[in-house]
Amino acid sequence: MKIDKAGDLIYWTYYMIDWKKVVQEPSDRRCQQCGKPMQKVEAVTDAKGASYDGYVCHGDKVLVWVRSR
Numbered sequence: 001m002k003i004d005k006a007g008d009l010i011y012w013t014y015y016m017i018d019w020k021k022v023v024q025e026p027s028d029r030r031c032q033q034c035g036k037p038m039q040k041v042e043a044v045t046d047a048k049g050a051s052y053d054g055y056v057c058h059g060d061k062v063l064v065w066v067r068s069r
Contacts, residue, residue, distance in 0.1 A: 006046040006067075014061040024056070031057035043068065 001022075003009070027040035034057065041054030044065070052065045 001042060001044045002046075003044055004047050006044075006048070006050050006052060009044065009052060009065045012063065012065075014056065014063045017063070019056075019058070027055060029055050031060055031062060033057070033060045033062060038062075038064075 023042040024039040027038050029038045029040075030036065031038050036057060036059055038055040038057045041056055041063075044052045044054065046052075051068045053068045055064045055066065056062065
């Protein structure tokens with residue numbers, strides 16, 4: 001996925017994304033609320049070229065973005 005400003009990611013919530021259209025794969029990260037494994041979401045790249053990995057827990061409806069490069 002591509003976005004204009006990485007700062008906009010802070011406003012993206014679980015409910016703003018159509019999860020049926022987003023590529024997801026299992027990850028080694030665990031949800032801090034329930035302890036279950038999180039799904040890794042396809043990377044998001046901003047206009048400056050910075051890339052962010054997303055992690056989602058569908059049980060708790062938690063979405064976390066981590067800068068990858």
